[in-house]
Amino acid sequence: MRKYGVFFLCCLFFAGCEKKDPNVVSVETNLGTIKVRLYDETPVHRDNFLKLVKERYYEGILFHRVIPDFVIQAGDPDSRNARPGMILGANGINYQLEAEIVPRYFHRRGVLAAAREGDNVNPERKSSGSHFYIVQGKVFQPAELDSLVDRINNKRHQALFERLQQYRAPEIRAYELEKDYQTLEKINKELSEETRKLFEKEKLVLTEEQRKAYTTVGGIPHLDGAYTVFGEVIEGMDVVDKITALKTDGNNRPLKDVVILKME
Incomplete structure (x- = not known):
């Protein structure tokens, strides 16, 4: 009995010591949980996102922009407790991030990327400090x-x-x-x-990897090379699809609020 007891305690010890990936973030919403892994190749965006998660910045924020076959987007602090029909998306945290556009990371289905202001006012393509989007995208014929x-x-x-x-x-x-x-x-x-x-x-020139992705799993090619992709969904794309299936108003805000309850 002692041997079994010691073995059991050892199992508990090693289970407790199992390392968690520090780059994985769980995004719990009222429609389900999405898990994302952040890329080490985009350290500025990775560290900023993790900082905001630790500060609980995203708790209570809505996915305010939802477009089927395109993206779901969040990050506007004004969306907390926003009244129905309120136009959202114009506000954010008061800083930008230097672009980290890595060619190997493109806008295939399931990637996490940073929203930003347009080229006309932001030619350096700096990212919003808080707004992010997850790509649903669509599948293209060749x-x-x-x-x-x-x-x-x-x-x-x-x-x-x-x-x-x-x-x-x-x-x-x-x-x-x-x-x-x-x-x-x-x-x-x-x-x-x-x-x-x-x-x-x-000039947009697709690699074979991009062509394969866009004609099989799907994505949004026209954003490639223009926005920073800094992570990807590893669990919960069914939740993303559930969100994009919601009815929205004329400003692409879901009629039923999609709330980020917790990130950790």
Whole structure:
């Protein structure tokens, strides 16, 4: 009996000493629990998320933005006890994080990423300190994916040109008033060449791994290279799917509140 007793106590001891992964966070909601693992390759985002979890920042916050085949998003402190129909998403913690865009981590189904302000006001693509989203995404047919990539690249090219054009807007306006079309044509060529060079870094070119993921498990390719992906769901994608199935209002807020009860 003593041997069995000692063996039992040893089992309890080693079970108690079993190491937990410090990068795994359990997100308990009123619709179920989602477990995410944070990436070591994005240490700024990892450490910030863990800090907010320890500070209980997310407790009581809603998933305020829910779009089927796209994402579920949370992080607005104004969402705590928000009245029905209240527009949410404009507030957050009062700092941003430097972008940590790692090419090997892309927007396949189930990844965790940081929301941010648009390129027009945030060209460095800094992340919100508190807003995050989980990708549900959709599955693409190969031809559909090719067509989407073409549209994404056309849009990125045009956005780059317009951004550069905006920087030189006063100069362009002055030459327009002078009707100096020769100089305007020269500027246009300069902008086109500069856009071409910058676009080489912005162009979306899918790897075989990305193509396989987007045509099997799904995702949202158009966000690749533009937002920081810093983790992934390891349990509870059924809960994410349950959340995206909820009816929402015109601002993509669920009519039934999805509350983060606890993170640990």
